[in-house]
Amino acid sequence: MTADPLAEVVTLLQPRARFSKLIECAGSWRFRRKGMGDPFYCAVLDGNCRVTVDGQPPLLLQAGDFLLVPAMHDLIKESLDLPEEETSKEPIATGDGCFRVGPEDEPPNLRIRLGHCSFDSPDVALLVPLLPHVVLARGEPRLATLTQFVGDETLAHRPARDLVLERLLELLLIEALRCGSEIGNAPPGLARGIADVRLAAALRAVHARPEYPWTVAGMASEALLSRSAFFARFTRTVGIRPMAYLLAWRMALAGRLLREQELGLDQVAERVGYSSSSTFSVAFARYAGMSPARYGRIMHRNGNRSSRRSSREAVAPAW
Known part of the structure; x- marks a missing residue:
């Protein structure tokens, strides 16, 4: 008998979509998000930024990068040229699922699609420690495509929407964990063990x-x-x-x-x-x-x- 441990753990976690957003940033900016330990992910479409997750050393993200945090409590995103006195800014809605940070008359220096989901398993506290604290995958266009699919489906009101989102999130999480484990300095976790x-x-x-x-x-x-x-x-x-x-x-x-x-x-x-x-x-x-x-x-x-x-x-x- 064969088994696929990574697929079994992700399926048992029962991922559910909460929301997905497309954000454009211009000028110098910083925004911060407090979390309750739910999963957070983002795909960098254009530009670059600096991200700090739960007080860990900051990560430099660029176009083509995908970040997954299985249990996010505190996250800071900021531009690379941020002045020390810069205060946090709130994204402003510009349309369905689209937000803007910074001056409207300046070209964006970052475009990201990000999302939050939840794990509905009652055993989430037991299963999440089997995953890495942070997953960073680079140069994987499939992850950006899957993120786009999740965003489109989140905004749509088509039949079987919740079921489709559940399957898309399972695919997204598995693909992120697989790709992230292939990086030389990948953090410990089940996906790295499978690799x-x-x-x-x-x-x-x-x-x-x-x-x-x-x-x-x-x-x-x-x-x-x-x-x-x-x-x-x-x-x-x-x-x-x-x-x-x-x-x-x-x-x-x-x-x-x-x-x-x-x-x-x-x-x-x-x-x-x-x-x-x-x-x-x-x-x-x-x-x-x-x-x-x-x-x-x-x-x-x-x-x-x-x-x-x-x-x-x-x-x-x-x-």
């Missing part, structure tokens, strides 16, 4: 057989590495220890099975690698803060409301 041939073999085996009694030695055998070499390489590349990754993935799968309420507790425990329901219940309660039975009842009763939120319910801020 490593040895680690990819172990990751696919874990995803294909989550019920198997995996150990670090067993995963190392799949990767054709010694136990110590595998542990160090996995931790450095994926950004999380092998057994911690296994636990995160098992609990995420268990959460989905419990929400679906199609299997008994013993069957769920067996599906995610636990020999008894009691052992599984202790592990799940430690993760979720409640018993599996209570978790399943609450999520089923709520009807997984977050997964049914329409993107039109989100109020789009200025950018």
Whole structure:
């Protein structure tokens, strides 16, 4: 059996579109956006700018770059020639999905298409750490095209709009993670692990057989590495220890099975690698803060409301 860990994680995250904007900037400018840990992305169409994400060292973006932040809390965009005394400016709406920053009589020095989405999975806090903190892909026109598609569909009111947006976002996120992992200094994350041939073999085996009694030695055998070499390489590349990754993935799968309420507790425990329901219940309660039975009842009763939120319910801020 084969598995695609990256596709499985992105699908389980249940991405939903909130809004997409096209912004033109002129002159010297800076604008800042506070976030609640939701995903943010942008494609630089023309020009360049400086971006600071969550207080990290600034990134210089240029035409053809694509930036993805899976959990954004604070982001600053500014022109490269910004005076120290320059204050933040608010983008002004100029039309459907279009905004302007800076003097209207000056040619733009930056054109970007950006968007915010949300992950509707109740297990988002567990799954997002498997992704890099920041993904930067360069020279990938497919990402700009996908971003344009998301923007067009966000503004349209065609049948099956939400379903189309969901699929487009899945494609956009997977493509960004794949492309970003190919850069030499790519940050640790699942996509970078999949790009490593040895680690990819172990990751696919874990995803294909989550019920198997995996150990670090067993995963190392799949990767054709010694136990110590595998542990160090996995931790450095994926950004999380092998057994911690296994636990995160098992609990995420268990959460989905419990929400679906199609299997008994013993069957769920067996599906995610636990020999008894009691052992599984202790592990799940430690993760979720409640018993599996209570978790399943609450999520089923709520009807997984977050997964049914329409993107039109989100109020789009200025950018």
